[in-house]
Amino acid sequence: MWMDKQRGIRVSQEELLCKNACGYYGNPAWQGLCSKCWRERARAAGTPREEIRPRCDGTLPTFSKFEEKKNIEKGRRINTVRRLFWGSPSPPKPQESSESRANVLKAYENLEPGDFTGFLKILRSPPSQRLQSRCTAFLNTMEAYHDLPVQKQSDLVQDFYQSFAEYFSSFPEAQVTQIMEHVEKLIMTRLHKWVFCHDSCDDEQKDLALQRRIRSLNWVTPQMLGVPFPDEKVSVTGDPFLPAITAIIEMDAKRAPQDKLACVSKCSQHVFEALSRSNSEPANADDFLSSLVYVVLKANPPRLHSNMQYVIRFGLPHSLMAGESGYYFTNLSCAVAFIEKLDGPALSLSPEEFEGYMLGQRTPCALNRRQQVISDTQNLLEDLKGRQEKLDQGMDALNAQLQKWVQEVHSxxxxxxxxxxxxxxxxxxxKEVLLSTQDNKEESVLVLEDQDGGLRETGC
Structure with a gap:
């Protein structure tokens, strides 16, 4: 399945489907089955065996008193939890009138796709009080019994999904799917802190093991995986898969399983976009899977195993069994399984070469070239930094000279x-002196004129 000399990863469409040939996507976590077939098999294997009475010949029963008591106690706890979830069968609750049910269904019929706020408003309205009380009781009980095994919690959540969807059995399947996505987001946002990476499972240890495994494979190059883009065309800061790497890392920050699946779908779409830019030919399933492995190795997403198990246990079945999100999640599961079993032949390497890379004794040529480019870039950055410091010093000196010149101009x-x-x-x-001089001259002229006029009169 995994080995190919020219392309390290190859998986056919048939290998992605359920082994029971039901037509849905399988998953390595379910041993190649879809979620429906896996749960049916798990429940069939977990059904309590009938007690075998002692026969008349005196032979002993097939199990001990201790096992019998343990099964009885287990059944009692399950029945207690179910009574807390769905209420006691007696006394019977009053049936909902057809008119009120019709009003509730009419409100949900007008709900826009993706309008989670509108869904909450309808759920909190008086006609939907029965559904709201049902959700509230389920949430309170799940929080109170958060120490149950995680698989039992998963079964209870899936049973709640199924029973809640039956209320809208008259709706078209697409509309029921939209409503149930809102229900999933409401329920699992509240239950995330109780059921994610639960103490009853070993998700945390597997997360650490997977992170160490991915970290030890940091030397794997795109050429080894058969990713269809040449290394010399990709700059250090221009990795075309960078948006996909960012999207898969964001998955850990989400709470609802559908939001985590949306991150997987977003990552896969970015992978296809990068393949379309890097290769003139249309991308096929092998190119996509090898590129997805490369993205996971470069991203090393936090708590990847726990996030995938969280989606498997508490996500809506239709989201994983069919559709675009189911296909992308199945490929992600295959990529993780490939990384866990990665060896030399899968990368077209001999066992000795693979061991040398794992021990750090060998370094890929492409990685050496990239490291050389990184070193050259760092040297260029150091040179630019020195030139920037000189420029800053020149600007400071020019500023001091300018201030000194301004002071001189002001002085x-x-x-x-x-x-x-x-x-x-x-x-x-x-001017005042000139004006006073002119006034004196005018006065002297007037005096002379007066004297001259007086003499003339005396002479007559």
Missing amino acids: QLDETRSQFVLAQKEITAQ
Whole structure:
């Protein structure tokens, strides 16, 4: 399945489907089965065996008293939890009237796709009080019994999905799917802190093991995986798969399983976009899977195993069994399984070469070239940093000179202004002297004219 000399990863469409040939996508976590077939097999294997009475010949029963008591106690706990979830069968609750049920269904019929806020408003309205009480009781009981095994919690959540969907059995399948996506988001956002990476399972240990495994494979190059883009065309900061790497890392920050699946779908779409830019030919399933392995190795997403198990246990079955999200999640599961079993032949390497890479004794040529490019880039950045420091120093010196020049100009202006004031005072004084001189001359002329006129009159 995994080995190919020219392309390290190859998986056919038939290998992605359920082994029971039901037409849905399987998953390595379910031993190649879909979620429906896996749960049916698990429940069939977990049904309590009938007690075998002692026969008349005195032979002993097939199991001990301790096992019998344990099964009885287990059944009692399950029945207690079910009574807390769905209420006691007696006394019977009043049946919902057909008119109120019709009003509730009419409100949900007008709900827009993806309108989670509108769904909450309808759920909190008086006609939907029965459904709201059902959700509230289920959430409170699940929180109170959060120490149940995680598989039992998963079964209870899936049973709740199924019973809640039966309320809208008259709706089209697409509309029921939209409503159940809102229900899943409401329920699992509240239950995330109780059921994610539960103490009853070993998800945390598997997360650490997977992270160490991915970290030890940091030397794997796109050429080894058969990713269809040449290394020399990709710059250090221009990896075309960077948006896909970012999207798969964001999965751990989401709470609802559908939001985590949306991150997987977003990552896969970015992978196809990168393949379309890097290769002139349309991308096939092998190109997509090898690129997805490359993205997972470069991203090393936090708590990847726990996130995938969380989606498997508490996500809506239709999201994983069919459709675009189911196909992408199945490929992600195959990519993780490939990474866990990765060996030399899968990368077209001999066992000795693979061991040398794992021990750090060998380094791929493409990685050496990239490291050389990184080193050259760092040297260029150091050179640019030195030139920037020199430029800053020159700017500081120029700024000091400019301030000094401005001060000198201001001082010269002050000196010129004072000289101008003095010159203006001198001009004003000279003007006053000239005016006084002219006045004296005019007075003397008038006196002379008066004297001359008086002499003329005396002579007559």
